[in-house]
Amino acid sequence: MAKQIIQPVRGTRDYSGSDMHRFRQVMETIGSVVECYHFHELQTPIFEFSEVFHRSLGDTSDVVSKETYSFTDRGGEHITLRPEFTAAIVRAFISGGHTQQLPFKVWYRGPAFRYERPQKGRLRQFHQVGVEALGASEPWQDAQVIACAYDALKALAQLHGDDSPTPFDVTLELNTLGDKASRDAYRQMLVEYFRTHVGSLSEESRIRLEKNPLRILDSKQEEDRAIIADAPLFDDALNEDSKAWIMQVQEILHSLAIPFRLNPRLVRGLDYYSHTVFEFTTDRLGSQATVCAGGRYDGLIEQMGGGAIPAVGWAIGVERLMLLLEQSSQHMHHPLLPMLMFIVMDDHALLSALHMSRDIHAIGYAADIITHKHMGKAIKKAQQQGASHIVVLGENEVQTGTYSLKYLATGESFAFHDTEKLIRLLAASFATTRE
Ligand code: ATP
Ligand code: MG
16 A cells, blocks of 8 residues: 655645745845844744733734634643734733833744635745834834835845836835724724625624724625725824824835835734834735735734833735745846865765865855765766865875866866865855856
């Protein structure tokens, strides 16, 4: 009977080869941009007490009501794998006693977990990289945080030869959810409006009508769309303070030459936002259009027991950016990274190869060893493994003590007798390979 092959869990995947390369490129490029914006990396556990997410996201959010991976551990604790990072970052901020050190500017990266219907750009284990500026109390800080996301996307697109003002054809969509007074007024208007259409609303939206009517605007149900189209706009409920806030954000974005589009229907999937909300969307990814989403969440930290501290942040979906990179790099040629392969054909040479390769690692270059009796096959294998250079260690080389470093791309060879010379040759050759 054939052995059954074990598969990855639905909605999870492995990352290797060029995908792994893209994954790292996304993480590293974004990481270096956000560090320039003075965010420091913070790493939290991948699971928290379930309460961390229930308290922060609210019981009516999709994420908490349908998408969490939760379990009771052997000690009886209710545990949830993080579906997003913001709540965990706020938990770390409070439990770490950082509330007196404001602003607390951190960035994060890592896997998040949501029980969703898997499709392109939508996984059950996916990755996010994001920033949170806790204690950021002014509109210019919203603009700065948005500029940071924009610059991160731009840096990534530039690596792939895209230097346009709309990297990956993204559109920055901007909206305001106002302050609490405006939101309460708007909520009232919405409840009145939706009540008159309650018979035609989806069941999900009918439930939200009492608990969180704003979320109805985010409904993806067909029967809700037409009703939503005629719903009152937030603008009608915004007070002067809230209007002034979002105007200032817009003025700064204009001045920084960051293009955006106002989208009065934009609400975020989670419950805790206020004032500025934004998304970077692209039409290159079908219905998984949002690559970065964020906004201001002035009430969250207090809600979690940390005092009235305002904050703003965003999260980028790493896999969606990887898809965009894959599309835009189809015509790119991947540069061959410098890598030296020792081909050991004589058993006596193995130890020399191990010694020499460690000397090469010590100066920061990649080197590895293949043992093989057949020269042609060995070279082919070295190429398959990504070698840019080879050194053959056969009987002849071992006896004469004369070796040669071969550059596979050009066929050039350079003779050497000792490791010092090899390192000099390599350094010179790798420098040109890198260009
Ligand atoms: P969507 O509307 O696409 O479900 P969301 O509003 O649930 O997104 P957020 O909670 O704002 O998403 O998460 C921020 C970003 O993380 C999203 O814009 C997206 O790029 C990414 N993301 C969210 N859920 C997934 C998922 N299941 N698989 C892959 N990426 C995801
Ligand atoms: Mg979602």
